[in-house]
Amino acid sequence: MRFLCLIFLTLIGVHCPAQKKQSSTPIESIPVDQVWSGHPVGFDILTTDRYQYLAYYDADRIMVIAQRPLDSREWKKTKLPSILGWDSHNYIELGQDKEGYLHVSGNMHVVPLVYFRSEKPENIDHFESLSMTGNNENRVTYPVFFKDKDGELYFQYRNGGSGNGITYWNRYDTQSKTWTGLFDTPVFDGEDEANAYMTQPKLGTDGYFYIVWMWRLTPTANTNHNLSCIRSLDLIHWEAMSGEPMTLPIRWRNTKAVVDPVAPWNGLINMSFQISWDTDKTPYITYHKFDNRGISQVFTSRWEKTASQPGAWQTYQLSQWKEFTWDLNRSGSLSSSVSVSAITPDGKGNLTARFGHEKYGAGSWVLDRKSLKIKQTIPATAQDDAPDLPPLVLQPDMQLRTKMDNTGHYLLRWQALPANQDKARTDSEPTPVELVLYKVDK
Numbered sequence: 001m002r003f004l005c006l007i008f009l010t011l012i013g014v015h016c017p018a019q020k021k022q023s024s025t026p027i028e029s030i031p032v033d034q035v036w037s038g039h040p041v042g043f044d045i046l047t048t049d050r051y052q053y054l055a056y057y058d059a060d061r062i063m064v065i066a067q068r069p070l071d072s073r074e075w076k077k078t079k080l081p082s083i084l085g086w087d088s089h090n091y092i093e094l095g096q097d098k099e100g101y102l103h104v105s106g107n108m109h110v111v112p113l114v115y116f117r118s119e120k121p122e123n124i125d126h127f128e129s130l131s132m133t134g135n136n137e138n139r140v141t142y143p144v145f146f147k148d149k150d151g152e153l154y155f156q157y158r159n160g161g162s163g164n165g166i167t168y169w170n171r172y173d174t175q176s177k178t179w180t181g182l183f184d185t186p187v188f189d190g191e192d193e194a195n196a197y198m199t200q201p202k203l204g205t206d207g208y209f210y211i212v213w214m215w216r217l218t219p220t221a222n223t224n225h226n227l228s229c230i231r232s233l234d235l236i237h238w239e240a241m242s243g244e245p246m247t248l249p250i251r252w253r254n255t256k257a258v259v260d261p262v263a264p265w266n267g268l269i270n271m272s273f274q275i276s277w278d279t280d281k282t283p284y285i286t287y288h289k290f291d292n293r294g295i296s297q298v299f300t301s302r303w304e305k306t307a308s309q310p311g312a313w314q315t316y317q318l319s320q321w322k323e324f325t326w327d328l329n330r331s332g333s334l335s336s337s338v339s340v341s342a343i344t345p346d347g348k349g350n351l352t353a354r355f356g357h358e359k360y361g362a363g364s365w366v367l368d369r370k371s372l373k374i375k376q377t378i379p380a381t382a383q384d385d386a387p388d389l390p391p392l393v394l395q396p397d398m399q400l401r402t403k404m405d406n407t408g409h410y411l412l413r414w415q416a417l418p419a420n421q422d423k424a425r426t427d428s429e430p431t432p433v434e435l436v437l438y439k440v441d442k
Contacts, residue, residue, distance in 0.1 A: 028439040034432040037416040042091025045405040055092040059432035087422040088333035095145025105143035113137035132179035163218040165195030189249035197270035206281040219331035224268040227260040276342030284343040316372040332421030409441040
């Protein structure tokens with residue numbers, strides 16, 4: 001499928017060749033703006049029942065919020081007082097509370113919190129620049145807005161640096177329009193020795209919220225270790241998969257929730273790791289690490305129960321690539337050389353996972369449900385179960401960038417030069433590129 005090829009090759013900087021269209025229905029496209037292309041940095045898109053909101057950096061690197069009614073092609077735009085440097089960590093995150101106020105955070109890498117809230121619900125004309133709780137907001141990175149089962153808004157962030165950081169959660173009160181710390185403690189505490197790289201809480205098919213994370217010792221990416229997982233019914237009380245309670249904060253020295261005890265320098269990387277569920281609610285965690293020869297491979301860990309075993313994580317190697325080792329002995333923002341999707345049922349009794357690889361290209365695996373061995377590999381360009389996007393001619397050295405919205409019906413597309421480990425480029429700045437929105441549902 002060309003659409004999935006676009007999504008996955010975005011991560012590794014490979015352009016998918018054009019394919020013949022299989023449908024006569026054109027993809028709806030809406031131009032947005034000319035945007036910055038000097039390095040990759042995440043934009044965001046949020047779709048509600050009435051409006052669509054975008055957050056991006058324009059051609060002058062200024063943070064912009066755009067809004068349109070869903071029945072209109074015209075954008076209203078507001079520039080915020082935040083200007084992007086050269087750091088690819090500085091993505092933008094959008095959230096909306098129950099009253100319709102828009103929340104924006106981003107352009108941060110170990111700097112004081114950058115946070116804006118709209119002055120009126122469902123209106124982007126004016127924003128206030130605010131703190132949240134006023135505590136532990138001096139060295140902030142990785143903002144994430146998420147919601148609980150009742151639609152209440154939360155905010156996750158790290159305070160501190162790579163290899164020495166602490167993760168906090170705040171909860172928003174719509175009546176008082178204030179944020180408070182959800183706990184009296186952090187959520188993850190690296191104990192001055194590490195920091196946690198985690199997914200945001202993801203609601204599983206069994207009604208639990210899950211978090212998957214790994215610890216890192218230093219800014220060097222290859223010091224990630226100990227892939228771990230916890231779950232909760234209410235975001236307050238957490239447990240390991242065994243059911244053993246986990247007291248907050250989760251500390252670096254606490255190994256009760258470890259899924260795969262990967263040691264540092266073994267290729268565990270905080271990119272493309274995620275959790276998914278089979279039709280029987282069994283969780284799978286997909287991720288990258290090195291095999292025993294030091295070759296980059298894709299793995300998955302599955303929670304398994306037997307007559308003699310109440311439950312344990314079992315790890316399987318999915319890929320069988322013969323060579324290539326992703327160089328992770330570096331710091332700063334890295335381009336993704338190997339990527340993998342979540343594992344999903346294919347409706348035919350098998351499981352599937354999509355992959356991207358710098359050397360071996362992209363595609364999908366059909367996996368045996370029991371053994372998790374690959375039954376078939378389908379090259380991405382040979383798949384065709386999603387509509388084609390219009391062809392995109394990449395400028396020299398640029399890579400495709402995309403961002404799917406929260407509904408799965410809209411996709412942002414643009415292009416940018418690859419990551420440069422967060423360093424300024426010495427050559428001339430590239431020309432701005434077009435940011436376009438596509439409606440991609442069939």
